Amino acid sequence: xxxxxxxxxxxxxxxxxxxxxxxxxxxxxxxxxxxxxxxxxxxxxxxxxxxxxxxxxxxxxxxxxxxxxxxxxxxxxxxxxxxxxxxxxxxxxxxxxxxxxxxxxxxxxxxxxxxxxxxxxxxxxxxxxxxxxxxxxxxxxxxxxxxxxxxxxxxxxxxxxxxxxxxxxxxxxxxxxxxxxxxxxxxxxxxxxxxxxxxxxxxxxxxxxxxxxxxxxxxxxxxxxxxxxxxxxxxxxx
Amino acid sequence: xxxxxxxxxxxxxxxxxxxxxxxxxxxxxxxxxxxxxxxxxxxxxxxxxxxxxxxxxxxxxxxxxxxxxxxxxxxxxxxxxxxxxxxxxxxxxxxxxxxxxxxxxxxxxxxxxxxxxxxxxxxxxxxxxxxxxxxxxxxxxxxxxxxxxxxxxxxxxxxxxxxxxxxxxxxxxxxxxxxxxxxxxxxxxxxxxxxxxxxxxxxxxxxxxxxxxxxxxxxxxxxxxxxxxxxxxxxxxxxxxxxxxxxxxxxxxxxxxxxxxxxxxxxxxxxxxxxxxxxxxxxxxxxxxxxxxxxxxxxxxxxxxxxxxxxxxxxxxxxxxxxxxxxxxxxxxxxxxxxxxxxxxxxxxxxxxxxxxxxxxxxxxxxxxxxxxxxxxxxxxxxxxxxxxxxxxxxxxxxxxxxxxxxxxxxxxxxxxxxxxxxx
Numbered sequence: 001x002x003x004x005x006x007x008x009x010x011x012x013x014x015x016x017x018x019x020x021x022x023x024x025x026x027x028x029x030x031x032x033x034x035x036x037x038x039x040x041x042x043x044x045x046x047x048x049x050x051x052x053x054x055x056x057x058x059x060x061x062x063x064x065x066x067x068x069x070x071x072x073x074x075x076x077x078x079x080x081x082x083x084x085x086x087x088x089x090x091x092x093x094x095x096x097x098x099x100x101x102x103x104x105x106x107x108x109x110x111x112x113x114x115x116x117x118x119x120x121x122x123x124x125x126x127x128x129x130x131x132x133x134x135x136x137x138x139x140x141x142x143x144x145x146x147x148x149x150x151x152x153x154x155x156x157x158x159x160x161x162x163x164x165x166x167x168x169x170x171x172x173x174x175x176x177x178x179x180x181x182x183x184x185x186x187x188x189x190x191x192x193x194x195x196x197x198x199x200x201x202x203x204x205x206x207x208x209x210x211x212x213x214x215x216x217x218x219x220x221x222x223x224x225x226x227x228x229x230x231x232x233x234x235x236x237x238x
Numbered sequence: 239x240x241x242x243x244x245x246x247x248x249x250x251x252x253x254x255x256x257x258x259x260x261x262x263x264x265x266x267x268x269x270x271x272x273x274x275x276x277x278x279x280x281x282x283x284x285x286x287x288x289x290x291x292x293x294x295x296x297x298x299x300x301x302x303x304x305x306x307x308x309x310x311x312x313x314x315x316x317x318x319x320x321x322x323x324x325x326x327x328x329x330x331x332x333x334x335x336x337x338x339x340x341x342x343x344x345x346x347x348x349x350x351x352x353x354x355x356x357x358x359x360x361x362x363x364x365x366x367x368x369x370x371x372x373x374x375x376x377x378x379x380x381x382x383x384x385x386x387x388x389x390x391x392x393x394x395x396x397x398x399x400x401x402x403x404x405x406x407x408x409x410x411x412x413x414x415x416x417x418x419x420x421x422x423x424x425x426x427x428x429x430x431x432x433x434x435x436x437x438x439x440x441x442x443x444x445x446x447x448x449x450x451x452x453x454x455x456x457x458x459x460x461x462x463x464x465x466x467x468x469x470x471x472x473x474x475x476x477x478x479x480x481x482x483x484x485x486x487x488x489x490x491x492x493x494x495x496x497x498x499x500x501x502x503x504x505x506x507x508x509x510x511x512x513x514x515x516x517x518x519x520x521x522x523x524x525x526x527x528x529x530x531x532x533x534x535x536x537x538x539x540x541x542x543x544x545x546x547x548x549x550x551x552x553x554x555x556x557x558x559x560x561x562x563x564x565x566x567x568x569x570x571x572x573x574x575x576x577x578x579x580x581x582x583x584x585x586x587x588x589x590x591x592x593x594x595x596x597x598x599x600x601x602x603x604x605x606x607x608x609x610x611x612x613x614x615x616x617x618x619x620x621x622x623x624x625x626x627x628x629x630x631x632x633x634x635x636x637x638x639x640x641x642x643x644x645x646x647x648x649x650x651x652x653x654x655x656x657x658x659x660x661x662x
Contacts, residue, residue, distance in 0.1 A: 050657050059557065060654035080561055082653070087559025094657070098554045102249040107242070114239055115560055159558075171657050 006167060006199050007033040007056055011065035014051050014222075025051040027222040028065070033201065035166065038193045039215035040202035048222040049203035050171060056201065057090055057169045058082035070166060087115050091160030091198075093170035097152040099144040099159070106131070106140035109158045116163060130158040134188055150181030154188060161192055170202045174209055186212045243572050252547070253572070257540050258580045261637055264533045265584025265629035266591070270619070271525050272628050273592035277620035279518045283475045283505060288375055289361075289441050291508050292467025293475050294331060294484055296320065300497040301464060305508075308338045310419050313462045314500055320466060328483060331468030332371040337362040337453050338464050341416030341424075343396075343446065345404050354404045358414070360446040362453035366390075375469055378434070378447075384408050385432025388449060395447040398433035408432050414446070418458040426456045466500075480504040526631060533636035541573070541644030549659070552648060557656045566645050573641030574634065581633030588629060595619035 014026040026048045033039060041049040054060040055067050058074055059082070067074040070089050077085065086092070091112075099108045109130050113123045131137040134154035144152055153173060160168055170189070174182035190212055193200050202209055210216060218226040247254040287293050297305065300312040314320065317335050324333045343358040364370035365388055373379070378387055383398040385408030394412070401407060410430045418424045428448065435442050454460055470476055487502040506512040545552070555565055599618035 054654055054657060057557075057657075059656055079653070080563075083556070083559050083561040085559075086557065090559070092557050094554075094557075098550060100246075100551055100554065102246050102253075103242075107245070111242070111555075112558055114242055115558065115564075 005032045005068075006035045006037070007031070007067070007069050007201075009052075009055070009062075009065065009067045012052070012055065012062050012067055013064040014048075014055065014060070015063045025222050026055075026062070029219075029222070029224055030065075031217065031224065031227070033199065036193065036197045036199055037215055038190065038200045038213060039217065040204055040209060040213040041217050041219055042205055042210055043219040043225070044205065046221075047219040049205075049219055051222075052219070053169050053171055053201065053203045056167075057092065058085045087112070088163070089165050089167060091163070091165040091168040093153070093156050093160050093168065093173045095172040095175045097144070097149070097156045097176070099147075099152055099155060101144050103143075104140060105136065105142050105144070105147065105155045105158075108144070108155055109140075109162050112159060112163050118163075126162055126164075127158075130162040131155075133161060133192060134158045148181075149177050150184055153177060153181070153185050157185065157188060157192070161196070161198065164196065165198065167199045167201065170200065170204075172204050172206065173202065174204070174206050179208065182206070182208045239568070240571070243568055244575060247572055247575060253544055254576055257537055257573075257576045257637065258583075260533065260536050260540070261577055261580025261633050262584040262587065264529050264636070265581050265633040266588040268526060268529050268632055269585055269588025269625050269629045270591050270595070272522060273588075273619040273621050273625045274595065274617075275518060275522050275525070276622055276625070277596060277618045279515060280474070280620045281617055282514075283511075285436075285438055286508075286511065287469065287475060287505055288377075289436060289438055291336075291465060291503075291505070292331075292334075293470050293505050294468040294480055294502055295505075295508060296324070296466040296468070296487070296500045296502045297464065298498040299501050302501055302503060308340055308464065310337065310339060310417075310457060310459065310462075310464055311421060312498070313337070313419060313459060313464050314466065315462045315498070317461050317463045317466060320500060324466065324468070328468065328487065330471060330479065330483065332375075332471055333466055333468050334364055334370060334372055334375075335450060335463035335466050337450060337457070337459060339416055339453060339457060341414050343404070344413040344415060345406055346411065346413060354406075356400070356404060356444060358400070358444050358446050360414070360416075360448060360453070362448045362450040364451075365447075365449040366451075371469065376436075381434040381436050383433045383435050385430070388431040391449060391452050392428055393431040393449075394428040394452075395432050395434050396430050397442045397445040398435045399442050400444045400446075401430065401433045406430060414456070416457065418456075419462060420458055422458070424456050424458075426452075428452075475505055477504075477506065480506070526628065529632040530636050533632050534640050537573075537637050537640030538643050539640075541569075541641045542647075545569075545644055545647055553651070553656050553659050556651065556653055562648050562651070566648050569641050569645040569648070570638055573637045577634035577637030578630075580637070581630045584633060585626065585629045589621060589625060592619045592621050592625060596621055 009029050009031050012026050012029040015022040015024050029052060041052055043049055055062055055074055056069055058069065058077055061075050072085055100111065106127055109127045110123060113126060128137060131140055134157050136151060136154055139147065139151060147155065174185060177185060186209060189200055192198055204210065215229045217224060298312055298314045301309055321333055321335065339360040339362065341358055343356055344352050345354040347353040363372045388394060408430055411427055412430060413425060413427050416424050481504055484502045484504050491499045491501065506515060552565055556562065596619045
């Protein structure tokens with residue numbers, strides 16, 4: 001698997017044991033994602049979206065087939081190497097924000113840089129920059145409990161983006177937000193994709209998110225049912 | 239990262255305050271109990287040394303074999319010469335001869351008839367010589383309850399309780415009926431100069447203190463003594479040194495077959511005290527072990543609860559790219575910080591309490607009215623160098639072990655389930 005791509009999966013299969021039988025979560029999934037994409041995996045619950053996101057995010061490995069992410073073969077990574085890949089090159093945004101509750105917004109954004117052992121001066125500059133990207137430079141001292149849902153998710157985006165990863169994975173990022181906040185978040189992510197060239201890959205069945213995608217991959221029963229690309233966002237404003 | 243962890247600890251009180259309080263309390267208790275037992279041991283040793291047979295005692299082999307019977311017929315002779323050699327060759331000790339004796343003390347009325355009488359145990363030592371260390375060793379001035387210290391031959395001190403039971407006080411005349419070194423009957427009248435209380439029930443019930451020259455004359459023990467006792471000039475009993483000096487002395491008489499040859503015994507070998515001190519040391523070990531176990535269980539449980547509560551946080555950290563080993567080590571670092579701070583505070587509080595008890599002590603006289611051991615009724619703690627660090631063993635070890643055991647669950651987490659778990 002070579003070529004000018006960010007992610008490439010080939011005949012990816014993932015099965016889980018369920019009692020005496022096996023559940024097939026992904027069945028021969030072959031996909032290629034280039035740099036700077038703003039794409040999404042869509043489909044009903046149980047279609048394999050999160051499983052694929054897990055494998056691309058080096059949180060899981062395939063049962064068979066292969067996945068190459070940022071030049072690394074996921075199926076061959078040790079736990080430590082997988083953590084290193086996530087630490088250096090992949091940002092995560094979760095449905096429930098998952099900010100560390102005892103730390104301020106600033107410290108939450110700072111955390112990935114601490115793991116990367118970034119020098120203090122540079123760290124401060126990068127954190128402030130990330131907070132400015134999401135429009136929350138003035139909320140750095142606030143604790144997660146003092147932030148609204150929208151603000152929390154924006155801080156989560158800043159945390160995911162602060163190390164400037166080439167790839168950002170977002171699992172149902174708007175599921176806990178109202179329409180206004182969802183659009184705000186999506187506009188922020190779209191802007192970051194445009195300005196920083198970061199690739200975004202969503203797992204979602206939220207029509208609001210789908211409306212912003214430039215590529216939509218529909219999964220059904222672990223197979224790629226449809227792979228559509230749009231010259232401009234699929235349906236902004238839905 | 240340490241600053242980051244410390245901030246988390248500081249802000250999340252359930253992660254720091256409860257474990258910290260547990261460590262502080264446990265460490266404080268360890269330090270206080272350790273110092274208390276050390277003080278108890280020290281009080282016990284010092285009391286037995288002062289009122290009994292010194293830090294080391296030299297007796298004839300025959301006397302030593304039946305020392306419980308106070309067999310003055312087997313006493314050491316030529317004491318002057320032995321003392322001279324001891325002061326020259328064993329200068330670490332202050333040497334002084336003592337005679338323990340027993341008899342009947344009779345209180346006559348005006349006609350010379352018995353008004354009251356009772357069995358008496360006696361201790362004779364050098365009361366009058368200015369070079370004698372006995373007055374300071376026994377703190378006689380402090381022990382004096384009524385009257386004055388004997389000023390001349392023929393004057394004695396009586397235990398205050400004993401004198402009260404006999405219905406006499408300072409100035410009274412008493413008759414001692416005893417047996418001489420050669421088995422003859424000895425009687426002599428004495429004047430009670432004063433009464434004493436050492437705070438050791440065995441001494442305070444029916445004891446008499448007299449000058450050794452008076453008792454030597456009465457019991458035909460010219461230049462003889464039941465024992466020559468030695469006290470470390472440093473004041474405290476040094477087990478290792480006492481054993482070494484004792485061995486050195488006994489080697490001098492190793493070849494002799496004379497049953498009256500002198501032999502030196504240490505405080506620990508007198509009255510079976512080595513067993514008691516061994517028991518005390520075992521108690522100390524048990525206390526540390528019990529605290530270590532109890533605190534380990536409590537802190538392990540705290541660690542488990544913390545892991546459950548912080549399940550989401552560790553999940554996020556793993557997803558963001560922190561390795562399991564790093565998360566695990568950071569949990570242990572947090573525990574070490576809590577253990578260290580708790581141990582420092584606990585040790586400080588424990589030492590403060592121990593120093594207070596060292597200075598003021600606790601009075602147990604009410605519980606020891608019938609005690610027959612040479613023990614003081616006021617117990618003091620003793621703060622030793624060990625007390626400054628012993629609390630860190632349970633404090634840091636239990637906290638770190640508890641966190642290390644509880645934190646192992648981190649290795650069982652499957653990263654493939656993180657996204658699902660974090661959605662919950």
